[in-house]
Amino acid sequence: GGGIVRISVIGTGYLGATHAACMAELGFEVIGVDIDPAKIERLARGELPFHEPGLAELIVKHVESGRLRFTTDYAEVGGWADVHFIGVGTPQRSGEHAADMRYVDAALTSLAESISKDALIVGKSTVPVGTADRLAGLLAQLRAANGLPGTVELAWNPEFLREGFAVKDTLTPDRIVVGVASEHAEQVLREVYAAPLAADTPWIATDFPTAELVKVAANAFLATKISFINAFSEITEAVGGDIRTLADAIGHDARIGRRFLNAGVGFGGGCLPKDIRALQARAAELGLTSTMRFLSEMDAINLRRRERVVDLAVDVLAADAGHRRAAPVQALQGARIAILGVAFKPDSDDVRDSPALDVANRLYTLGADTAVYDPEANANAAARFPRLDYVDSVEEALRDADLAILLTEWREFRELDPARVAELMATPRLIDGRNVLDRDAWAAAGVPVVGMGQKVVHGAPA
Ligand code: UDX
DSSP states (O other), X not given: OOOOOEEEEEOOSHHHHHHHHHHHXXXXXXXXXXXXXXXXXXXXXXXXXXXXXXXXXXXXXXXXXXXXXXESOHHHHHTTOSEEEEOOOOOBOTTSSSBOOHHXXXXXXXXXXXXXXXXXXXXXXXXXXXXXXXXXXXXXHHHHHHOOSSOEEEEEOOOOOOTTOHHXXXXXXXXXXXXXXXXXXXXXXXXXXXXXXXXXXXXXXXXXXXXXXXXXXHHHHHHHHHHHHHHHHHHHHHHXXXXXXXXXXXXXXXXXXXXXXOOSSOOOSSSHHHHHHHHHHHHHHTTOTTTTHHHHHHHHHHHHHHHHHHHHHHHHHHHHTTOTTOOHHHHHTTOEXXXXXXXXXXXXXXXXXXXXXXXXXXXXXXXXXXXXXXXXXXXXXXXXXXXXXXXXXXXXXXXXXXXXXXXXXXXXXXXXXXXXXXXXXXXXXXXXXXXXXXXXXXXXXXXXXXXXTOOEETXXXX
């Protein structure tokens, strides 16, 4: 052991930048490779195009320590690194469910055509099962054709990092999964991950398809857990009952567990929605459409939560106007609605597939006057939907509002003083799209709160 010192990371997006910085933190010499020179220049100064606690500091620390550099040139790493991680994106193909593999394929091809010494290529991107086998074939072909010196092998090593915890999840993961085709490849990866292994992190060495599937299975399970509780929300909305108590009660069963059973406006972000769609597309390619059909139900349940919030807003405002069943446009026209949160989850500025931003935009499209405030994500939201009214503070959003809707459970919103909210709003009332507020306390302070999974009649709790 002890032979691995130099690591390259292809792709300096969210995953690649985190991995590169963390590998430097573990003591390796690291070069991050990206095709965009402006991007890596900013990165090297610690300027991130996304919000991730601790990452900018870690990058700057290791740029300064000399262990971390960035380049746009594959040739620079091809004769240098012992291990090359591929951390490029696999976005949803536009208009389709399948993942777009062009960046992964391009990275593999560029590496195969520039590596000139013994090396291990390690895929980290989330990919359709079967990709590693396909890429191993492509790699062998390209190497045979170009005749460069060195033996190059492929391995697969999925990541499970969460936004907001990316550095922590990379340095102290729950488990390390590697798909390997040889003992040598496993040995190399054991050296790379010697530090977390020394801390007793579970190590799972397996074949390519299993390694690829661990990632998509984990995300499909998490999405299912959220949609499961949200499906029960639809029942408690119909017959009454309290979804939070139901989640607590089933969560006490250790086989079920309470985490990821928070009912609300549903899941979003750059991973869960796209991953469950890509998995369905891949299953269909394999002739297994029925096998993953339940995921299209999970997706549908998840999207219905957004409609539920819009319907609730319409009901609440229609009740004012005296008409019990107003057309949405009629009820929302001119109503000022405070939108609290547009990020897909708190402590993030990410609005990709954000349920919160989707709801805000739907309300705007139906004629509401939306005053949007998010502690971090306003700028990203404005880049997508510039016509909403973005304001700089929660007080500004609430001032003179006819209705407030909490859509991302930022601490700032969870700790709002209901008495102050009552003073600010034209008509104090709130829809809690994340079920995080104490409804009794808020009602006592003069702000009626309607939650998700709550039975509501004519805009008021039943
Ligand atoms: C997820 C996985 O957790 C991570 O392991 C994987 O590597 C990438 O995808 P992330 O997208 O960062 O991570 O967010 P996560 O914390 O999982 O939340 C996803 C979405 O589910 C958010 O929109 C969140 O608000 C929602 N959610 C989560 C719920 O609606 N209810 C819950 O109980 C939990």
